[in-house]
Amino acid sequence: MATFTACILIDARSAGARLPRQLAVVAPLAQAAGEATFTLWVLDDTGDARLPRIAQRFGARLVSVAPLPLGQRLNEAIASSSGDILVFPGIGNTTRAEALARLAAEVAAGRLDAAILPTRHAGRLARLLARLRRLPSGDGLCLSRSWFERIGGCDPELDEQAFRELLERLQACGARIRPARVDSPSKA
Numbered sequence: 001m002a003t004f005t006a007c008i009l010i011d012a013r014s015a016g017a018r019l020p021r022q023l024a025v026v027a028p029l030a031q032a033a034g035e036a037t038f039t040l041w042v043l044d045d046t047g048d049a050r051l052p053r054i055a056q057r058f059g060a061r062l063v064s065v066a067p068l069p070l071g072q073r074l075n076e077a078i079a080s081s082s083g084d085i086l087v088f089p090g091i092g093n094t095t096r097a098e099a100l101a102r103l104a105a106e107v108a109a110g111r112l113d114a115a116i117l118p119t120r121h122a123g124r125l126a127r128l129l130a131r132l133r134r135l136p137s138g139d140g141l142c143l144s145r146s147w148f149e150r151i152g153g154c155d156p157e158l159d160e161q162a163f164r165e166l167l168e169r170l171q172a173c174g175a176r177i178r179p180a181r182v183d184s185p186s187k188a
Contacts, residue, residue, distance in 0.1 A: 004108035005037045007083035008100075010060075011070060012044045012051055019051075023058035026089055028097045030059050036105060038087075043077050071154035071162035078145075078153065084108055086148055088163065089117060089140045103142045113175040114143035116167065141167060147175050 008026050015022050029038040040060040044051050045067040055062035065073045085104045103115045117140035151169045154162045
Protein backbone atom coordinates (compact mmCIF):
# COMPACT_ATOMS: atom_id res chain seq x y z
CA MET A 1 0.00 0.00 0.00
CA ALA A 2 1.28 3.45 -0.89
CA THR A 3 1.83 6.09 1.77
CA PHE A 4 -0.89 8.72 1.90
CA THR A 5 -2.72 10.99 4.30
CA ALA A 6 -6.49 11.18 4.54
CA CYS A 7 -8.78 13.54 6.38
CA ILE A 8 -12.10 12.12 7.61
CA LEU A 9 -14.64 14.93 8.07
CA ILE A 10 -17.91 14.51 9.94
CA ASP A 11 -20.37 17.37 10.32
CA ALA A 12 -21.86 17.33 13.83
CA ARG A 13 -25.08 19.04 12.78
CA SER A 14 -25.76 16.54 9.99
CA ALA A 15 -24.79 13.54 12.11
CA GLY A 16 -26.88 14.62 15.07
CA ALA A 17 -27.41 11.90 17.66
CA ARG A 18 -25.65 9.39 15.39
CA LEU A 19 -22.30 11.18 15.79
CA PRO A 20 -20.87 8.87 18.49
CA ARG A 21 -21.76 5.78 16.43
CA GLN A 22 -20.16 7.26 13.33
CA LEU A 23 -17.03 8.18 15.25
CA ALA A 24 -16.83 4.69 16.74
CA VAL A 25 -16.74 3.24 13.22
CA VAL A 26 -14.00 5.51 11.83
CA ALA A 27 -11.91 6.16 14.96
CA PRO A 28 -9.84 2.96 14.53
CA LEU A 29 -8.45 4.41 11.28
CA ALA A 30 -7.13 7.50 13.06
CA GLN A 31 -5.63 5.37 15.84
CA ALA A 32 -3.97 2.74 13.65
CA ALA A 33 -0.30 2.94 12.79
CA GLY A 34 0.56 2.10 9.21
CA GLU A 35 1.56 3.51 5.88
CA ALA A 36 -1.66 5.55 5.67
CA THR A 37 -2.34 8.36 8.12
CA PHE A 38 -5.95 9.24 8.88
CA THR A 39 -6.99 12.34 10.78
CA LEU A 40 -10.49 12.64 12.15
CA TRP A 41 -12.27 16.00 12.19
CA VAL A 42 -15.66 16.86 13.65
CA LEU A 43 -17.11 20.11 12.34
CA ASP A 44 -19.25 21.93 14.89
CA ASP A 45 -21.50 24.88 14.26
CA THR A 46 -23.88 23.94 17.05
CA GLY A 47 -21.90 24.96 20.14
CA ASP A 48 -23.14 21.78 21.85
CA ALA A 49 -21.25 21.51 25.16
CA ARG A 50 -21.08 17.70 24.86
CA LEU A 51 -19.07 17.72 21.62
CA PRO A 52 -15.60 18.40 23.08
CA ARG A 53 -15.93 15.30 25.29
CA ILE A 54 -17.26 13.19 22.44
CA ALA A 55 -14.51 14.29 20.06
CA GLN A 56 -11.82 13.69 22.68
CA ARG A 57 -13.15 10.21 23.47
CA PHE A 58 -12.67 9.20 19.82
CA GLY A 59 -9.43 11.10 19.19
CA ALA A 60 -11.06 13.57 16.81
CA ARG A 61 -10.16 17.19 16.29
CA LEU A 62 -13.17 19.39 17.03
CA VAL A 63 -13.30 22.31 14.61
CA SER A 64 -15.66 25.17 15.37
CA VAL A 65 -17.18 26.68 12.25
CA ALA A 66 -19.74 29.42 11.69
CA PRO A 67 -23.40 28.37 11.34
CA LEU A 68 -23.37 28.50 7.56
CA PRO A 69 -24.67 26.05 4.92
CA LEU A 70 -22.93 22.65 4.92
CA GLY A 71 -21.08 23.41 1.68
CA GLN A 72 -19.43 26.48 3.20
CA ARG A 73 -18.65 24.68 6.49
CA LEU A 74 -16.89 21.91 4.58
CA ASN A 75 -14.96 24.29 2.34
CA GLU A 76 -13.65 26.22 5.34
CA ALA A 77 -12.62 23.08 7.21
CA ILE A 78 -10.94 21.51 4.18
CA ALA A 79 -9.00 24.70 3.49
CA SER A 80 -7.35 24.38 6.90
CA SER A 81 -6.90 20.61 6.79
CA SER A 82 -4.22 18.50 5.24
CA GLY A 83 -4.47 15.20 3.48
CA ASP A 84 -4.34 13.86 -0.04
CA ILE A 85 -7.68 12.12 0.38
CA LEU A 86 -10.93 13.53 1.76
CA VAL A 87 -13.42 11.14 3.34
CA PHE A 88 -16.99 12.13 4.17
CA PRO A 89 -18.42 8.97 5.79
CA GLY A 90 -22.04 9.94 5.27
CA ILE A 91 -24.93 9.80 7.68
CA GLY A 92 -26.03 6.78 9.65
CA ASN A 93 -24.43 3.36 9.74
CA THR A 94 -21.40 3.81 7.55
CA THR A 95 -19.31 1.08 6.03
CA ARG A 96 -16.65 -0.60 8.15
CA ALA A 97 -13.33 1.13 8.81
CA GLU A 98 -11.45 -1.48 6.78
CA ALA A 99 -13.62 -0.78 3.74
CA LEU A 100 -13.02 2.96 4.08
CA ALA A 101 -9.26 2.37 4.33
CA ARG A 102 -9.27 0.24 1.16
CA LEU A 103 -11.25 2.85 -0.77
CA ALA A 104 -8.97 5.66 0.39
CA ALA A 105 -5.96 3.57 -0.72
CA GLU A 106 -7.52 3.04 -4.17
CA VAL A 107 -8.12 6.77 -4.57
CA ALA A 108 -4.60 7.54 -3.31
CA ALA A 109 -3.11 5.06 -5.77
CA GLY A 110 -4.95 6.78 -8.64
CA ARG A 111 -7.11 3.78 -9.57
CA LEU A 112 -10.17 6.00 -9.17
CA ASP A 113 -10.81 9.66 -8.40
CA ALA A 114 -13.76 9.21 -6.06
CA ALA A 115 -15.95 6.53 -4.54
CA ILE A 116 -19.50 6.78 -3.27
CA LEU A 117 -19.73 5.29 0.21
CA PRO A 118 -23.17 3.79 0.65
CA THR A 119 -24.54 3.21 4.11
CA ARG A 120 -26.38 0.17 5.33
CA HIS A 121 -30.00 1.09 5.79
CA ALA A 122 -32.18 -0.78 8.25
CA GLY A 123 -34.85 -1.21 5.60
CA ARG A 124 -37.66 0.51 3.78
CA LEU A 125 -39.21 1.93 6.93
CA ALA A 126 -35.92 3.56 7.98
CA ARG A 127 -35.49 5.10 4.52
CA LEU A 128 -39.08 6.39 4.55
CA LEU A 129 -38.66 7.93 8.00
CA ALA A 130 -35.40 9.57 6.95
CA ARG A 131 -37.11 11.05 3.91
CA LEU A 132 -40.06 12.30 5.97
CA ARG A 133 -37.69 13.94 8.46
CA ARG A 134 -35.76 15.44 5.53
CA LEU A 135 -32.46 14.00 6.71
CA PRO A 136 -29.48 14.41 4.38
CA SER A 137 -28.58 11.50 2.14
CA GLY A 138 -26.84 8.69 3.99
CA ASP A 139 -24.27 8.17 1.29
CA GLY A 140 -20.78 9.46 1.84
CA LEU A 141 -17.91 10.25 -0.46
CA CYS A 142 -14.19 9.52 -0.66
CA LEU A 143 -12.25 11.64 -3.14
CA SER A 144 -8.86 13.05 -3.89
CA ARG A 145 -8.13 16.56 -2.67
CA SER A 146 -6.89 17.44 -6.15
CA TRP A 147 -10.33 16.71 -7.64
CA PHE A 148 -12.06 18.59 -4.82
CA GLU A 149 -9.90 21.64 -5.57
CA ARG A 150 -10.14 21.19 -9.36
CA ILE A 151 -13.93 21.55 -9.31
CA GLY A 152 -13.90 24.39 -6.79
CA GLY A 153 -15.01 22.50 -3.68
CA CYS A 154 -18.56 22.35 -2.42
CA ASP A 155 -21.14 24.92 -3.43
CA PRO A 156 -21.05 27.25 -0.41
CA GLU A 157 -24.74 28.05 -0.70
CA LEU A 158 -25.95 24.45 -0.48
CA ASP A 159 -26.80 22.65 2.72
CA GLU A 160 -28.47 19.24 2.45
CA GLN A 161 -27.69 18.96 -1.26
CA ALA A 162 -23.97 19.84 -0.97
CA PHE A 163 -22.68 16.27 -1.44
CA ARG A 164 -25.11 15.37 -4.19
CA GLU A 165 -24.20 18.51 -6.16
CA LEU A 166 -20.46 17.90 -5.59
CA LEU A 167 -20.88 14.38 -6.97
CA GLU A 168 -22.78 15.68 -10.00
CA ARG A 169 -19.98 18.13 -10.80
CA LEU A 170 -17.37 15.39 -10.40
CA GLN A 171 -19.29 13.23 -12.87
CA ALA A 172 -19.75 16.11 -15.31
CA CYS A 173 -15.99 16.79 -15.26
CA GLY A 174 -15.11 13.18 -16.07
CA ALA A 175 -13.84 12.02 -12.68
CA ARG A 176 -13.52 8.24 -12.37
CA ILE A 177 -16.20 7.48 -9.77
CA ARG A 178 -17.63 4.20 -8.71
CA PRO A 179 -20.03 3.11 -6.05
CA ALA A 180 -18.33 1.21 -3.27
CA ARG A 181 -19.58 -2.21 -2.28
CA VAL A 182 -21.06 -2.28 1.20
CA ASP A 183 -19.17 -4.86 3.18
CA SER A 184 -21.26 -6.75 5.62
CA PRO A 185 -19.90 -6.89 9.12
CA SER A 186 -17.76 -9.91 9.81
CA LYS A 187 -19.28 -12.45 12.14
CA ALA A 188 -17.01 -13.54 14.93
